[in-house]
Amino acid sequence: MIYAVDNADFKARRLRAVKEDLNTGAATLARKTLEDIIDFSDCCDAADTQELVTELTDLVTQLSAARPSMVSIQNALRRWSDCLENLPADDLKEARRLAQMAAEEVIEELQNAQVDAVAACVKELKDGMTIMTHSTSSSVMSLFNACYQAGIKLQAIVTESRPGMEGRKLARFLNKLAIPTQFISEAQMAYFVPQADKVIVGADSLLRDGTLVNKVGSRLLALAARDSGIPFWVLAESFKHSLTLPEDVVLEEMPEDEMQLEELEKVQVRNIYFDLIPARFITAWVDEQGVRVEFRSLAEASRVPLLAAP
Structure with missing residues:
Protein backbone atom coordinates (compact mmCIF):
# COMPACT_ATOMS: atom_id res chain seq x y z
CA MET A 1 0.00 0.00 0.00
CA ASP A 116 -15.46 -7.29 -30.96
CA ALA A 117 -18.89 -5.62 -31.14
CA VAL A 118 -17.47 -2.76 -33.19
CA ALA A 119 -15.70 -5.23 -35.51
CA ALA A 120 -19.00 -7.04 -36.13
CA CYS A 121 -20.69 -3.75 -37.01
CA VAL A 122 -17.88 -2.58 -39.31
CA LYS A 123 -18.48 -5.63 -41.52
CA GLU A 124 -21.97 -4.32 -42.28
CA LEU A 125 -20.87 -0.85 -43.43
CA LYS A 126 -19.74 0.21 -46.90
CA ASP A 127 -18.08 3.17 -48.58
CA GLY A 128 -20.35 6.16 -49.02
CA MET A 129 -22.82 5.30 -46.25
CA THR A 130 -24.26 8.03 -44.05
CA ILE A 131 -24.60 7.08 -40.39
CA MET A 132 -26.88 9.06 -38.10
CA THR A 133 -26.47 8.89 -34.34
CA HIS A 134 -27.62 10.53 -31.13
CA SER A 135 -25.72 11.37 -27.94
CA THR A 136 -22.09 10.26 -27.59
CA SER A 137 -21.34 6.56 -27.27
CA SER A 138 -17.77 5.32 -26.92
CA SER A 139 -18.81 2.30 -29.01
CA VAL A 140 -20.09 4.52 -31.82
CA MET A 141 -16.95 6.64 -31.64
CA SER A 142 -14.89 3.45 -31.88
CA LEU A 143 -17.01 2.37 -34.84
CA PHE A 144 -16.27 5.55 -36.79
CA ASN A 145 -12.59 5.25 -35.91
CA ALA A 146 -12.46 1.60 -36.99
CA CYS A 147 -14.07 2.48 -40.32
CA TYR A 148 -11.60 5.31 -40.78
CA GLN A 149 -8.68 2.96 -40.07
CA ALA A 150 -10.12 0.41 -42.50
CA GLY A 151 -10.47 3.01 -45.25
CA ILE A 152 -14.28 2.91 -45.24
CA LYS A 153 -15.42 6.43 -46.14
CA LEU A 154 -18.51 7.40 -44.17
CA GLN A 155 -20.54 10.52 -43.63
CA ALA A 156 -22.30 11.36 -40.37
CA ILE A 157 -25.34 13.15 -39.01
CA VAL A 158 -24.90 13.96 -35.31
CA THR A 159 -27.44 15.45 -32.92
CA GLU A 160 -26.38 17.91 -30.26
CA SER A 161 -28.14 15.82 -27.58
CA ARG A 162 -29.66 18.32 -25.20
CA PRO A 163 -29.35 18.75 -22.31
CA GLY A 164 -25.67 18.13 -21.85
CA MET A 165 -24.80 18.77 -25.50
CA GLU A 166 -22.47 15.74 -25.57
CA GLY A 167 -23.02 15.51 -29.32
CA ARG A 168 -20.44 18.28 -29.62
CA LYS A 169 -17.77 15.87 -28.37
CA LEU A 170 -18.60 13.43 -31.15
CA ALA A 171 -18.69 16.18 -33.79
CA ARG A 172 -15.20 17.33 -32.78
CA PHE A 173 -13.97 13.73 -32.86
CA LEU A 174 -15.37 13.17 -36.36
CA ASN A 175 -13.85 16.42 -37.55
CA LYS A 176 -10.40 15.15 -36.48
CA LEU A 177 -11.02 12.04 -38.58
CA ALA A 178 -12.01 14.27 -41.54
CA ILE A 179 -15.43 12.59 -41.70
CA PRO A 180 -18.00 14.91 -43.35
CA THR A 181 -20.56 15.58 -40.61
CA GLN A 182 -23.84 17.44 -40.26
CA PHE A 183 -24.47 18.64 -36.70
CA ILE A 184 -28.14 19.22 -35.90
CA SER A 185 -30.57 19.81 -33.06
CA GLU A 186 -32.96 17.06 -32.01
CA ALA A 187 -35.81 19.14 -33.40
CA GLN A 188 -34.38 18.49 -36.89
CA MET A 189 -34.07 14.71 -36.58
CA ALA A 190 -37.17 13.82 -38.62
CA TYR A 191 -36.01 16.07 -41.46
CA PHE A 192 -32.50 14.62 -41.64
CA VAL A 193 -33.09 10.93 -40.97
CA PRO A 194 -34.10 10.11 -44.59
CA GLN A 195 -30.56 11.12 -45.60
CA ALA A 196 -29.09 8.31 -43.50
CA ASP A 197 -28.42 4.74 -44.59
CA LYS A 198 -28.49 3.56 -40.99
CA VAL A 199 -29.11 5.02 -37.57
CA ILE A 200 -26.64 3.52 -35.10
CA VAL A 201 -26.74 4.36 -31.39
CA GLY A 202 -25.03 3.02 -28.31
CA ALA A 203 -26.86 1.89 -25.19
CA ASP A 204 -26.95 2.57 -21.51
CA SER A 205 -28.85 -0.68 -20.96
CA LEU A 206 -30.56 -3.42 -22.97
CA LEU A 207 -33.47 -4.99 -21.13
CA ARG A 208 -34.78 -8.55 -21.07
CA ASP A 209 -37.35 -7.95 -23.83
CA GLY A 210 -34.96 -6.08 -26.14
CA THR A 211 -35.96 -2.60 -24.96
CA LEU A 212 -33.18 -0.05 -25.24
CA VAL A 213 -32.40 2.45 -22.47
CA ASN A 214 -30.50 5.38 -23.95
CA LYS A 215 -30.17 9.16 -23.80
CA VAL A 216 -33.49 10.99 -24.00
CA GLY A 217 -34.34 11.76 -27.61
CA SER A 218 -33.42 8.25 -28.77
CA ARG A 219 -37.06 7.16 -28.94
CA LEU A 220 -37.95 10.13 -31.14
CA LEU A 221 -35.06 9.22 -33.45
CA ALA A 222 -36.20 5.59 -33.55
CA LEU A 223 -39.73 6.69 -34.45
CA ALA A 224 -38.44 9.01 -37.17
CA ALA A 225 -36.24 6.21 -38.58
CA ARG A 226 -39.13 3.76 -38.58
CA ASP A 227 -41.39 6.26 -40.34
CA SER A 228 -38.75 6.80 -43.05
CA GLY A 229 -37.83 3.13 -43.40
CA ILE A 230 -34.28 3.68 -42.15
CA PRO A 231 -32.69 0.81 -40.14
CA PHE A 232 -32.22 1.61 -36.44
CA TRP A 233 -29.30 -0.35 -34.97
CA VAL A 234 -28.12 -0.66 -31.37
CA LEU A 235 -24.39 -1.22 -30.84
CA ALA A 236 -23.84 -2.53 -27.32
CA GLU A 237 -21.64 -5.25 -25.81
CA SER A 238 -23.23 -7.83 -23.51
CA PHE A 239 -22.08 -6.04 -20.34
CA LYS A 240 -25.06 -3.76 -21.07
CA HIS A 241 -27.62 -6.57 -21.06
CA SER A 242 -30.05 -6.73 -18.17
CA LEU A 243 -32.74 -9.17 -17.07
CA THR A 244 -34.82 -6.21 -15.89
CA LEU A 245 -38.16 -5.51 -17.56
CA PRO A 246 -39.20 -2.00 -18.70
CA GLU A 247 -41.73 -1.55 -15.90
CA ASP A 248 -38.96 -2.00 -13.32
CA VAL A 249 -36.53 0.51 -14.83
CA VAL A 250 -35.56 3.69 -12.99
CA LEU A 251 -34.97 6.51 -15.48
CA GLU A 252 -32.59 9.02 -13.95
CA GLU A 253 -33.71 12.62 -13.52
CA MET A 254 -30.97 15.22 -13.45
CA PRO A 255 -30.72 18.75 -11.93
CA GLU A 256 -33.29 21.30 -13.08
CA ASP A 257 -30.73 24.04 -13.74
CA GLU A 258 -29.56 22.24 -16.89
CA MET A 259 -32.85 23.28 -18.48
CA GLN A 260 -31.88 26.95 -18.10
CA LEU A 261 -35.24 28.29 -16.98
CA GLU A 262 -35.60 30.68 -14.09
CA GLU A 263 -37.79 29.63 -11.16
CA LEU A 264 -41.47 30.12 -11.98
CA GLU A 265 -44.21 29.62 -9.44
CA LYS A 266 -46.51 27.51 -11.60
CA VAL A 267 -43.88 25.72 -13.68
CA GLN A 268 -42.32 22.37 -12.77
CA VAL A 269 -39.06 21.72 -14.59
CA ARG A 270 -38.39 18.09 -15.53
CA ASN A 271 -35.04 16.79 -16.73
CA ILE A 272 -35.39 13.03 -17.30
CA TYR A 273 -32.20 11.91 -19.01
CA PHE A 274 -33.11 8.57 -20.56
CA ASP A 275 -35.66 7.02 -22.91
CA LEU A 276 -37.15 3.56 -23.22
CA ILE A 277 -37.10 2.43 -26.86
CA PRO A 278 -39.23 -0.71 -27.38
CA ALA A 279 -37.74 -3.63 -29.29
CA ARG A 280 -40.30 -3.21 -32.09
CA PHE A 281 -38.55 0.03 -33.11
CA ILE A 282 -35.12 -1.64 -33.33
CA THR A 283 -33.95 -3.25 -36.58
CA ALA A 284 -30.83 -4.98 -35.24
CA TRP A 285 -28.77 -5.42 -32.09
CA VAL A 286 -25.00 -5.71 -32.36
CA ASP A 287 -22.83 -7.13 -29.59
CA GLU A 288 -19.50 -8.99 -29.44
CA GLN A 289 -21.20 -12.09 -30.82
CA GLY A 290 -22.41 -10.41 -34.01
CA VAL A 291 -25.44 -8.75 -35.58
CA ARG A 292 -28.87 -10.02 -34.54
CA VAL A 293 -32.27 -9.17 -35.96
CA GLU A 294 -34.10 -10.92 -33.11
CA PHE A 295 -33.53 -10.27 -29.45
CA ARG A 296 -34.97 -13.43 -27.89
CA SER A 297 -31.63 -15.24 -27.50
CA LEU A 298 -29.48 -12.24 -26.66
CA ALA A 299 -29.78 -12.35 -22.88
CA GLU A 300 -29.31 -16.12 -22.88
CA ALA A 301 -26.07 -15.76 -24.85
CA SER A 302 -24.60 -13.11 -22.57
CA ARG A 303 -21.12 -13.83 -21.23
CA VAL A 304 -21.52 -11.80 -18.05
CA PRO A 305 -23.71 -12.24 -14.95
CA LEU A 306 -26.71 -10.05 -15.72
CA LEU A 307 -28.46 -7.64 -13.40
CA ALA A 308 -31.85 -9.13 -12.67
CA ALA A 309 -35.01 -7.27 -11.85
CA PRO A 310 -35.28 -6.15 -8.22
Missing part, protein backbone atom coordinates in the same frame (compact mmCIF):
# COMPACT_ATOMS: atom_id res chain seq x y z
CA ILE A 2 1.39 3.39 -0.98
CA TYR A 3 -0.73 5.50 1.34
CA ALA A 4 -3.94 5.34 3.34
CA VAL A 5 -6.96 7.57 2.86
CA ASP A 6 -10.06 8.47 4.77
CA ASN A 7 -12.33 5.73 3.45
CA ALA A 8 -15.56 7.67 3.75
CA ASP A 9 -14.06 10.69 1.99
CA PHE A 10 -12.72 8.55 -0.86
CA LYS A 11 -16.12 6.93 -1.38
CA ALA A 12 -17.98 10.23 -1.26
CA ARG A 13 -15.66 11.84 -3.83
CA ARG A 14 -15.80 8.91 -6.25
CA LEU A 15 -19.55 8.52 -5.87
CA ARG A 16 -20.05 12.22 -6.55
CA ALA A 17 -17.83 12.02 -9.64
CA VAL A 18 -19.86 9.14 -11.10
CA LYS A 19 -23.22 10.78 -10.36
CA GLU A 20 -22.20 14.15 -11.82
CA ASP A 21 -20.58 12.80 -14.98
CA LEU A 22 -23.31 13.44 -17.54
CA ASN A 23 -21.12 13.43 -20.65
CA THR A 24 -19.47 10.00 -20.41
CA GLY A 25 -21.01 6.87 -21.89
CA ALA A 26 -21.94 3.79 -19.88
CA ALA A 27 -19.02 1.63 -21.03
CA THR A 28 -16.45 4.28 -20.15
CA LEU A 29 -18.06 4.95 -16.78
CA ALA A 30 -18.01 1.22 -16.04
CA ARG A 31 -14.27 1.19 -16.66
CA LYS A 32 -13.84 4.27 -14.48
CA THR A 33 -15.64 2.63 -11.56
CA LEU A 34 -13.29 -0.36 -11.85
CA GLU A 35 -10.34 2.05 -11.84
CA ASP A 36 -11.81 3.43 -8.60
CA ILE A 37 -11.80 -0.13 -7.24
CA ILE A 38 -8.12 -0.47 -8.18
CA ASP A 39 -7.25 2.79 -6.41
CA PHE A 40 -9.30 1.96 -3.32
CA SER A 41 -7.90 -1.56 -3.08
CA ASP A 42 -4.47 0.02 -2.86
CA CYS A 43 -5.11 2.90 -0.47
CA CYS A 44 -8.08 1.73 1.63
CA ASP A 45 -7.47 2.05 5.36
CA ALA A 46 -7.95 -1.55 6.52
CA ALA A 47 -6.38 -3.57 9.31
CA ASP A 48 -6.90 -6.96 7.65
CA THR A 49 -8.47 -8.68 4.65
CA GLN A 50 -11.89 -8.92 6.27
CA GLU A 51 -11.98 -5.17 6.82
CA LEU A 52 -10.74 -4.58 3.26
CA VAL A 53 -13.54 -6.74 1.85
CA THR A 54 -16.12 -4.88 3.96
CA GLU A 55 -14.92 -1.51 2.70
CA LEU A 56 -14.72 -2.65 -0.92
CA THR A 57 -18.18 -4.19 -0.76
CA ASP A 58 -19.59 -0.94 0.56
CA LEU A 59 -17.96 1.03 -2.26
CA VAL A 60 -19.33 -1.41 -4.85
CA THR A 61 -22.83 -1.11 -3.39
CA GLN A 62 -22.72 2.68 -3.60
CA LEU A 63 -21.23 2.80 -7.10
CA SER A 64 -23.74 0.23 -8.38
CA ALA A 65 -26.63 2.40 -7.21
CA ALA A 66 -25.16 5.68 -8.49
CA ARG A 67 -26.37 5.43 -12.10
CA PRO A 68 -29.36 3.05 -12.26
CA SER A 69 -29.89 3.56 -16.00
CA MET A 70 -26.37 2.34 -16.82
CA VAL A 71 -26.45 -1.40 -16.22
CA SER A 72 -22.89 -1.99 -17.48
CA ILE A 73 -21.62 -0.41 -14.25
CA GLN A 74 -23.60 -2.88 -12.14
CA ASN A 75 -22.65 -5.85 -14.32
CA ALA A 76 -18.95 -4.98 -14.35
CA LEU A 77 -18.86 -4.52 -10.57
CA ARG A 78 -20.87 -7.70 -10.10
CA ARG A 79 -18.34 -9.60 -12.20
CA TRP A 80 -15.43 -8.13 -10.22
CA SER A 81 -17.08 -8.91 -6.86
CA ASP A 82 -16.61 -12.63 -7.52
CA CYS A 83 -12.97 -12.22 -6.50
CA LEU A 84 -13.82 -11.16 -2.94
CA GLU A 85 -14.58 -14.72 -1.82
CA ASN A 86 -11.08 -15.85 -2.78
CA LEU A 87 -8.92 -13.14 -1.21
CA PRO A 88 -6.40 -14.58 1.28
CA ALA A 89 -7.60 -13.94 4.83
CA ASP A 90 -4.10 -13.91 6.31
CA ASP A 91 -2.28 -11.72 3.77
CA LEU A 92 -3.61 -8.18 3.40
CA LYS A 93 -0.96 -7.11 0.91
CA GLU A 94 -1.71 -10.05 -1.36
CA ALA A 95 -5.45 -9.46 -0.97
CA ARG A 96 -5.00 -5.89 -2.21
CA ARG A 97 -2.97 -7.11 -5.20
CA LEU A 98 -5.48 -9.77 -6.18
CA ALA A 99 -8.40 -7.33 -5.92
CA GLN A 100 -6.58 -4.92 -8.21
CA MET A 101 -5.66 -7.66 -10.67
CA ALA A 102 -9.28 -8.86 -10.84
CA ALA A 103 -10.47 -5.33 -11.63
CA GLU A 104 -7.85 -5.02 -14.39
CA GLU A 105 -9.09 -8.29 -15.89
CA VAL A 106 -12.69 -7.06 -15.98
CA ILE A 107 -11.56 -3.80 -17.58
CA GLU A 108 -9.86 -5.87 -20.26
CA GLU A 109 -13.05 -7.90 -20.75
CA LEU A 110 -15.02 -4.68 -21.19
CA GLN A 111 -12.56 -3.36 -23.73
CA ASN A 112 -12.37 -6.62 -25.69
CA ALA A 113 -16.15 -6.93 -25.79
CA GLN A 114 -16.46 -3.43 -27.22
CA VAL A 115 -13.73 -4.08 -29.80
Whole structure:
Protein backbone atom coordinates (compact mmCIF):
# COMPACT_ATOMS: atom_id res chain seq x y z
CA MET A 1 0.00 0.00 0.00
CA ILE A 2 1.39 3.39 -0.98
CA TYR A 3 -0.73 5.50 1.34
CA ALA A 4 -3.94 5.34 3.34
CA VAL A 5 -6.96 7.57 2.86
CA ASP A 6 -10.06 8.47 4.77
CA ASN A 7 -12.33 5.73 3.45
CA ALA A 8 -15.56 7.67 3.75
CA ASP A 9 -14.06 10.69 1.99
CA PHE A 10 -12.72 8.55 -0.86
CA LYS A 11 -16.12 6.93 -1.38
CA ALA A 12 -17.98 10.23 -1.26
CA ARG A 13 -15.66 11.84 -3.83
CA ARG A 14 -15.80 8.91 -6.25
CA LEU A 15 -19.55 8.52 -5.87
CA ARG A 16 -20.05 12.22 -6.55
CA ALA A 17 -17.83 12.02 -9.64
CA VAL A 18 -19.86 9.14 -11.10
CA LYS A 19 -23.22 10.78 -10.36
CA GLU A 20 -22.20 14.15 -11.82
CA ASP A 21 -20.58 12.80 -14.98
CA LEU A 22 -23.31 13.44 -17.54
CA ASN A 23 -21.12 13.43 -20.65
CA THR A 24 -19.47 10.00 -20.41
CA GLY A 25 -21.01 6.87 -21.89
CA ALA A 26 -21.94 3.79 -19.88
CA ALA A 27 -19.02 1.63 -21.03
CA THR A 28 -16.45 4.28 -20.15
CA LEU A 29 -18.06 4.95 -16.78
CA ALA A 30 -18.01 1.22 -16.04
CA ARG A 31 -14.27 1.19 -16.66
CA LYS A 32 -13.84 4.27 -14.48
CA THR A 33 -15.64 2.63 -11.56
CA LEU A 34 -13.29 -0.36 -11.85
CA GLU A 35 -10.34 2.05 -11.84
CA ASP A 36 -11.81 3.43 -8.60
CA ILE A 37 -11.80 -0.13 -7.24
CA ILE A 38 -8.12 -0.47 -8.18
CA ASP A 39 -7.25 2.79 -6.41
CA PHE A 40 -9.30 1.96 -3.32
CA SER A 41 -7.90 -1.56 -3.08
CA ASP A 42 -4.47 0.02 -2.86
CA CYS A 43 -5.11 2.90 -0.47
CA CYS A 44 -8.08 1.73 1.63
CA ASP A 45 -7.47 2.05 5.36
CA ALA A 46 -7.95 -1.55 6.52
CA ALA A 47 -6.38 -3.57 9.31
CA ASP A 48 -6.90 -6.96 7.65
CA THR A 49 -8.47 -8.68 4.65
CA GLN A 50 -11.89 -8.92 6.27
CA GLU A 51 -11.98 -5.17 6.82
CA LEU A 52 -10.74 -4.58 3.26
CA VAL A 53 -13.54 -6.74 1.85
CA THR A 54 -16.12 -4.88 3.96
CA GLU A 55 -14.92 -1.51 2.70
CA LEU A 56 -14.72 -2.65 -0.92
CA THR A 57 -18.18 -4.19 -0.76
CA ASP A 58 -19.59 -0.94 0.56
CA LEU A 59 -17.96 1.03 -2.26
CA VAL A 60 -19.33 -1.41 -4.85
CA THR A 61 -22.83 -1.11 -3.39
CA GLN A 62 -22.72 2.68 -3.60
CA LEU A 63 -21.23 2.80 -7.10
CA SER A 64 -23.74 0.23 -8.38
CA ALA A 65 -26.63 2.40 -7.21
CA ALA A 66 -25.16 5.68 -8.49
CA ARG A 67 -26.37 5.43 -12.10
CA PRO A 68 -29.36 3.05 -12.26
CA SER A 69 -29.89 3.56 -16.00
CA MET A 70 -26.37 2.34 -16.82
CA VAL A 71 -26.45 -1.40 -16.22
CA SER A 72 -22.89 -1.99 -17.48
CA ILE A 73 -21.62 -0.41 -14.25
CA GLN A 74 -23.60 -2.88 -12.14
CA ASN A 75 -22.65 -5.85 -14.32
CA ALA A 76 -18.95 -4.98 -14.35
CA LEU A 77 -18.86 -4.52 -10.57
CA ARG A 78 -20.87 -7.70 -10.10
CA ARG A 79 -18.34 -9.60 -12.20
CA TRP A 80 -15.43 -8.13 -10.22
CA SER A 81 -17.08 -8.91 -6.86
CA ASP A 82 -16.61 -12.63 -7.52
CA CYS A 83 -12.97 -12.22 -6.50
CA LEU A 84 -13.82 -11.16 -2.94
CA GLU A 85 -14.58 -14.72 -1.82
CA ASN A 86 -11.08 -15.85 -2.78
CA LEU A 87 -8.92 -13.14 -1.21
CA PRO A 88 -6.40 -14.58 1.28
CA ALA A 89 -7.60 -13.94 4.83
CA ASP A 90 -4.10 -13.91 6.31
CA ASP A 91 -2.28 -11.72 3.77
CA LEU A 92 -3.61 -8.18 3.40
CA LYS A 93 -0.96 -7.11 0.91
CA GLU A 94 -1.71 -10.05 -1.36
CA ALA A 95 -5.45 -9.46 -0.97
CA ARG A 96 -5.00 -5.89 -2.21
CA ARG A 97 -2.97 -7.11 -5.20
CA LEU A 98 -5.48 -9.77 -6.18
CA ALA A 99 -8.40 -7.33 -5.92
CA GLN A 100 -6.58 -4.92 -8.21
CA MET A 101 -5.66 -7.66 -10.67
CA ALA A 102 -9.28 -8.86 -10.84
CA ALA A 103 -10.47 -5.33 -11.63
CA GLU A 104 -7.85 -5.02 -14.39
CA GLU A 105 -9.09 -8.29 -15.89
CA VAL A 106 -12.69 -7.06 -15.98
CA ILE A 107 -11.56 -3.80 -17.58
CA GLU A 108 -9.86 -5.87 -20.26
CA GLU A 109 -13.05 -7.90 -20.75
CA LEU A 110 -15.02 -4.68 -21.19
CA GLN A 111 -12.56 -3.36 -23.73
CA ASN A 112 -12.37 -6.62 -25.69
CA ALA A 113 -16.15 -6.93 -25.79
CA GLN A 114 -16.46 -3.43 -27.22
CA VAL A 115 -13.73 -4.08 -29.80
CA ASP A 116 -15.46 -7.29 -30.96
CA ALA A 117 -18.89 -5.62 -31.14
CA VAL A 118 -17.47 -2.76 -33.19
CA ALA A 119 -15.70 -5.23 -35.51
CA ALA A 120 -19.00 -7.04 -36.13
CA CYS A 121 -20.69 -3.75 -37.01
CA VAL A 122 -17.88 -2.58 -39.31
CA LYS A 123 -18.48 -5.63 -41.52
CA GLU A 124 -21.97 -4.32 -42.28
CA LEU A 125 -20.87 -0.85 -43.43
CA LYS A 126 -19.74 0.21 -46.90
CA ASP A 127 -18.08 3.17 -48.58
CA GLY A 128 -20.35 6.16 -49.02
CA MET A 129 -22.82 5.30 -46.25
CA THR A 130 -24.26 8.03 -44.05
CA ILE A 131 -24.60 7.08 -40.39
CA MET A 132 -26.88 9.06 -38.10
CA THR A 133 -26.47 8.89 -34.34
CA HIS A 134 -27.62 10.53 -31.13
CA SER A 135 -25.72 11.37 -27.94
CA THR A 136 -22.09 10.26 -27.59
CA SER A 137 -21.34 6.56 -27.27
CA SER A 138 -17.77 5.32 -26.92
CA SER A 139 -18.81 2.30 -29.01
CA VAL A 140 -20.09 4.52 -31.82
CA MET A 141 -16.95 6.64 -31.64
CA SER A 142 -14.89 3.45 -31.88
CA LEU A 143 -17.01 2.37 -34.84
CA PHE A 144 -16.27 5.55 -36.79
CA ASN A 145 -12.59 5.25 -35.91
CA ALA A 146 -12.46 1.60 -36.99
CA CYS A 147 -14.07 2.48 -40.32
CA TYR A 148 -11.60 5.31 -40.78
CA GLN A 149 -8.68 2.96 -40.07
CA ALA A 150 -10.12 0.41 -42.50
CA GLY A 151 -10.47 3.01 -45.25
CA ILE A 152 -14.28 2.91 -45.24
CA LYS A 153 -15.42 6.43 -46.14
CA LEU A 154 -18.51 7.40 -44.17
CA GLN A 155 -20.54 10.52 -43.63
CA ALA A 156 -22.30 11.36 -40.37
CA ILE A 157 -25.34 13.15 -39.01
CA VAL A 158 -24.90 13.96 -35.31
CA THR A 159 -27.44 15.45 -32.92
CA GLU A 160 -26.38 17.91 -30.26
CA SER A 161 -28.14 15.82 -27.58
CA ARG A 162 -29.66 18.32 -25.20
CA PRO A 163 -29.35 18.75 -22.31
CA GLY A 164 -25.67 18.13 -21.85
CA MET A 165 -24.80 18.77 -25.50
CA GLU A 166 -22.47 15.74 -25.57
CA GLY A 167 -23.02 15.51 -29.32
CA ARG A 168 -20.44 18.28 -29.62
CA LYS A 169 -17.77 15.87 -28.37
CA LEU A 170 -18.60 13.43 -31.15
CA ALA A 171 -18.69 16.18 -33.79
CA ARG A 172 -15.20 17.33 -32.78
CA PHE A 173 -13.97 13.73 -32.86
CA LEU A 174 -15.37 13.17 -36.36
CA ASN A 175 -13.85 16.42 -37.55
CA LYS A 176 -10.40 15.15 -36.48
CA LEU A 177 -11.02 12.04 -38.58
CA ALA A 178 -12.01 14.27 -41.54
CA ILE A 179 -15.43 12.59 -41.70
CA PRO A 180 -18.00 14.91 -43.35
CA THR A 181 -20.56 15.58 -40.61
CA GLN A 182 -23.84 17.44 -40.26
CA PHE A 183 -24.47 18.64 -36.70
CA ILE A 184 -28.14 19.22 -35.90
CA SER A 185 -30.57 19.81 -33.06
CA GLU A 186 -32.96 17.06 -32.01
CA ALA A 187 -35.81 19.14 -33.40
CA GLN A 188 -34.38 18.49 -36.89
CA MET A 189 -34.07 14.71 -36.58
CA ALA A 190 -37.17 13.82 -38.62
CA TYR A 191 -36.01 16.07 -41.46
CA PHE A 192 -32.50 14.62 -41.64
CA VAL A 193 -33.09 10.93 -40.97
CA PRO A 194 -34.10 10.11 -44.59
CA GLN A 195 -30.56 11.12 -45.60
CA ALA A 196 -29.09 8.31 -43.50
CA ASP A 197 -28.42 4.74 -44.59
CA LYS A 198 -28.49 3.56 -40.99
CA VAL A 199 -29.11 5.02 -37.57
CA ILE A 200 -26.64 3.52 -35.10
CA VAL A 201 -26.74 4.36 -31.39
CA GLY A 202 -25.03 3.02 -28.31
CA ALA A 203 -26.86 1.89 -25.19
CA ASP A 204 -26.95 2.57 -21.51
CA SER A 205 -28.85 -0.68 -20.96
CA LEU A 206 -30.56 -3.42 -22.97
CA LEU A 207 -33.47 -4.99 -21.13
CA ARG A 208 -34.78 -8.55 -21.07
CA ASP A 209 -37.35 -7.95 -23.83
CA GLY A 210 -34.96 -6.08 -26.14
CA THR A 211 -35.96 -2.60 -24.96
CA LEU A 212 -33.18 -0.05 -25.24
CA VAL A 213 -32.40 2.45 -22.47
CA ASN A 214 -30.50 5.38 -23.95
CA LYS A 215 -30.17 9.16 -23.80
CA VAL A 216 -33.49 10.99 -24.00
CA GLY A 217 -34.34 11.76 -27.61
CA SER A 218 -33.42 8.25 -28.77
CA ARG A 219 -37.06 7.16 -28.94
CA LEU A 220 -37.95 10.13 -31.14
CA LEU A 221 -35.06 9.22 -33.45
CA ALA A 222 -36.20 5.59 -33.55
CA LEU A 223 -39.73 6.69 -34.45
CA ALA A 224 -38.44 9.01 -37.17
CA ALA A 225 -36.24 6.21 -38.58
CA ARG A 226 -39.13 3.76 -38.58
CA ASP A 227 -41.39 6.26 -40.34
CA SER A 228 -38.75 6.80 -43.05
CA GLY A 229 -37.83 3.13 -43.40
CA ILE A 230 -34.28 3.68 -42.15
CA PRO A 231 -32.69 0.81 -40.14
CA PHE A 232 -32.22 1.61 -36.44
CA TRP A 233 -29.30 -0.35 -34.97
CA VAL A 234 -28.12 -0.66 -31.37
CA LEU A 235 -24.39 -1.22 -30.84
CA ALA A 236 -23.84 -2.53 -27.32
CA GLU A 237 -21.64 -5.25 -25.81
CA SER A 238 -23.23 -7.83 -23.51
CA PHE A 239 -22.08 -6.04 -20.34
CA LYS A 240 -25.06 -3.76 -21.07
CA HIS A 241 -27.62 -6.57 -21.06
CA SER A 242 -30.05 -6.73 -18.17
CA LEU A 243 -32.74 -9.17 -17.07
CA THR A 244 -34.82 -6.21 -15.89
CA LEU A 245 -38.16 -5.51 -17.56
CA PRO A 246 -39.20 -2.00 -18.70
CA GLU A 247 -41.73 -1.55 -15.90
CA ASP A 248 -38.96 -2.00 -13.32
CA VAL A 249 -36.53 0.51 -14.83
CA VAL A 250 -35.56 3.69 -12.99
CA LEU A 251 -34.97 6.51 -15.48
CA GLU A 252 -32.59 9.02 -13.95
CA GLU A 253 -33.71 12.62 -13.52
CA MET A 254 -30.97 15.22 -13.45
CA PRO A 255 -30.72 18.75 -11.93
CA GLU A 256 -33.29 21.30 -13.08
CA ASP A 257 -30.73 24.04 -13.74
CA GLU A 258 -29.56 22.24 -16.89
CA MET A 259 -32.85 23.28 -18.48
CA GLN A 260 -31.88 26.95 -18.10
CA LEU A 261 -35.24 28.29 -16.98
CA GLU A 262 -35.60 30.68 -14.09
CA GLU A 263 -37.79 29.63 -11.16
CA LEU A 264 -41.47 30.12 -11.98
CA GLU A 265 -44.21 29.62 -9.44
CA LYS A 266 -46.51 27.51 -11.60
CA VAL A 267 -43.88 25.72 -13.68
CA GLN A 268 -42.32 22.37 -12.77
CA VAL A 269 -39.06 21.72 -14.59
CA ARG A 270 -38.39 18.09 -15.53
CA ASN A 271 -35.04 16.79 -16.73
CA ILE A 272 -35.39 13.03 -17.30
CA TYR A 273 -32.20 11.91 -19.01
CA PHE A 274 -33.11 8.57 -20.56
CA ASP A 275 -35.66 7.02 -22.91
CA LEU A 276 -37.15 3.56 -23.22
CA ILE A 277 -37.10 2.43 -26.86
CA PRO A 278 -39.23 -0.71 -27.38
CA ALA A 279 -37.74 -3.63 -29.29
CA ARG A 280 -40.30 -3.21 -32.09
CA PHE A 281 -38.55 0.03 -33.11
CA ILE A 282 -35.12 -1.64 -33.33
CA THR A 283 -33.95 -3.25 -36.58
CA ALA A 284 -30.83 -4.98 -35.24
CA TRP A 285 -28.77 -5.42 -32.09
CA VAL A 286 -25.00 -5.71 -32.36
CA ASP A 287 -22.83 -7.13 -29.59
CA GLU A 288 -19.50 -8.99 -29.44
CA GLN A 289 -21.20 -12.09 -30.82
CA GLY A 290 -22.41 -10.41 -34.01
CA VAL A 291 -25.44 -8.75 -35.58
CA ARG A 292 -28.87 -10.02 -34.54
CA VAL A 293 -32.27 -9.17 -35.96
CA GLU A 294 -34.10 -10.92 -33.11
CA PHE A 295 -33.53 -10.27 -29.45
CA ARG A 296 -34.97 -13.43 -27.89
CA SER A 297 -31.63 -15.24 -27.50
CA LEU A 298 -29.48 -12.24 -26.66
CA ALA A 299 -29.78 -12.35 -22.88
CA GLU A 300 -29.31 -16.12 -22.88
CA ALA A 301 -26.07 -15.76 -24.85
CA SER A 302 -24.60 -13.11 -22.57
CA ARG A 303 -21.12 -13.83 -21.23
CA VAL A 304 -21.52 -11.80 -18.05
CA PRO A 305 -23.71 -12.24 -14.95
CA LEU A 306 -26.71 -10.05 -15.72
CA LEU A 307 -28.46 -7.64 -13.40
CA ALA A 308 -31.85 -9.13 -12.67
CA ALA A 309 -35.01 -7.27 -11.85
CA PRO A 310 -35.28 -6.15 -8.22
